[in-house]
Amino acid sequence: MKRNAMVDVMVKKAAREVIKNPDKALPRGLKLVESLDRKKVNARTYEALHTVLDDPDNNWNIFLHNIFSNVAPESLEKLSVSLVLNAAMESYNKRMENVKKYDCNIPWAILMDPTAACNLKCTGCWAAEYGKNASLPYDVMEKVIREGTELGVYTYIFSGGEPLVRKEELIQLCDSHPECIFLAFTNGTLVDEAFAKELRRVGNFGLAFSIEGFEEETDMRRGAGTYQAVIRAMDLLKAEGVAFGFSTCYHSKNVDCVGSDAYVDFMIEKGCLFGWYFTYIPVGVDAVPELIATAEQREFMYHQMRKWRQTKPAFLLDFWNDGEYTLGCIAGGRNYFHINAAGECEPCAFIHYANVNIKDCSLLEALQSPLFMEYHRGQPFNQNHLRPCPLLDNPHCLREMVERSGAHSTEMLSPEPVEQLTSKTQAASEAWGPVADRIWEDPNEPKYASRSRLYHQKADGSPMEDSPEDTAAAPEDTDISAN
Template structure:
């Protein structure tokens, strides 16, 4: 039996579930034994690198081990549902089906789908790419349900809401959790609309995880998001922690806040607040009103690169730096390779930061969108650079995005103020040239290590 067949086998799922139930009995005692059980269950070669990393972390009982123990302080039902949906459905069974369809259809198939339930937002943050769409667009509940149903047929069980502010549509988000209990839903949110009632709803449905946007401490955060937002975020995190709910932090680093968000004090604050993960996003100069001055300098980006990697070894929180960690995923993950984005108008975009498209989900199937000209250009061109610290076809390789958009005839999806690909990429040209030398040095050092 090959890997794909083994992972799709019913006995395989039962064995993984039995291992997870074994952990529930006595996590601290049984976690060290868990990887031995998983090695017997999983086919040879399947997630081997990840398994080795977990095995090492467990043996050393370091920060990753402490993070795993923190998971067992969460609400039992929420934790079990997360493990079922994330590990078994999305990563193992879903991953096998995705690979099978990739081979059959000759196109990218995403592990996760990002979508905007609405373009509306209760804030207006400086440099927010979502603000470029306007505030009057919505994907209907029926459309989102259709996207999820089509996605599951492709093996995609992970759905991530962006916006706008997704929590503007709390009721529909909970309804979708009820309609698809086998999927895991994560939502980027400014956190200001999380209250006691919504925490109780999260406990009820068990498959919704917020990622709260935070740009540093109070001065840095409220300078971008508005006065009083930091205090509201602190209250939201307190409520989530009290209800034993998993949540994470999403932070965009710029030339103005990079020191705050990469400091030990910031990491300690997130951990103390109860966050399980933090995602770092490099500022992107998207939209005609973007502020290129917010782009980090090479030295500033290097500082974030080094600090995040240091704290990854010393702090019990899962961190991912989406611009500097491409080596772990083989370069750019957009264009459906690992994810795609559907905006509130239904335009299917290769990336949340690439506002160009050939297709709209109201007019075609999800699989047809993945075979559209721009998505196939991504499929055929990835990785866009052998240096994994220069992964993006826009930020570090703007000449590539120019070519793909023009060659495929993709149109701007910004209905408020359409931006030409030349205008967008011109803002990245000097950045890419300045970063190249630093990136080449860091990448060479990384390979030598």
């Protein structure tokens, strides 16, 4: 059913009030959003926000104030519809209806590579394995977004290659789809004043800057001068009131630096509203398996992330160690999937296998392709959600899924057999398993109670046969802001 246009008008009006005086209007605005969320999809988020708003020193309270002081008012007004109403609320209801209707995963976000071309050559970069020549035609990206919104997908993320090689066309997509939100992972080197102004004008496009630590660590992996380019780009976006964050790959050589309080504090000081951590995955023939973080380093990041969530005013995520908030792996269209620059539909940016190409099929056909259906049936890949990944934590799962589905390698330069890929993560998975189990089963862990319920829960939150329904965790237990 199409939403009444009056709802959008009311929400924008409420957003204007909040922007004018957040301290007064935030509690009132929250009340309005709650009343519109009839199914109470985000009930735990509201509860957490109520607690936050009462304490001016709370890190999430400071985070909210940073949003209002860092992001341009006209962008916030647009985001009240595209992000809050569409991506956070309407998306869930539409997707769940379509999951039932089509019996497959329907994602919250789609990651697309507009181009494989990049102006840098970073050590161990998985994107380099695709070659440099492929690019997604504009019409194909447009088709993905059109079909995606029909299914309930309002979030589109660009990676690459360097997506800003095609920045004019990305701006055009943002202009054509004001109902959606867009984000690009970028090395920052192609951001200039004119582009920062365009980002402000469209108001629904943010950037996640790839950065590997301070100057020495970043330039070691990404090349001399890259760090300074990122810092300059952050300054340009902050001056224009554009939302941005950082994206950091932690590995065996930089974990002390990027896992330090000083690093996160500096990113927040530069204006980052969010920070996404990825661990190094040895994808491709040029991968450097020695860069995989050790079990001790991964545990260190686990504890740092949980400490930061109580203390730092930024939305921080660690994609592997935060599996318990999403009930395991989010790939294969469960929450997201990846379309590479050649159009191959892969379950995840790190899983370079596919059965279909988006140039030859509909979005729905891609979601129903054999490898995606293997994910749909197999998730979660481990009942311990601190071991979510079918490649890094459960390599036998990926081997079996690729073999059963008959998916082909999508790496254009040197196709990598799945046995070769998974052999590189076997040792890391064996080292992490006992550590993850110890943490998961530790009764002193703050989330222990909900974990023992999660053991009896399927990836979609429904109870396993051996679990009484009334003890199963509600889907809101996946709400990261409630931590």
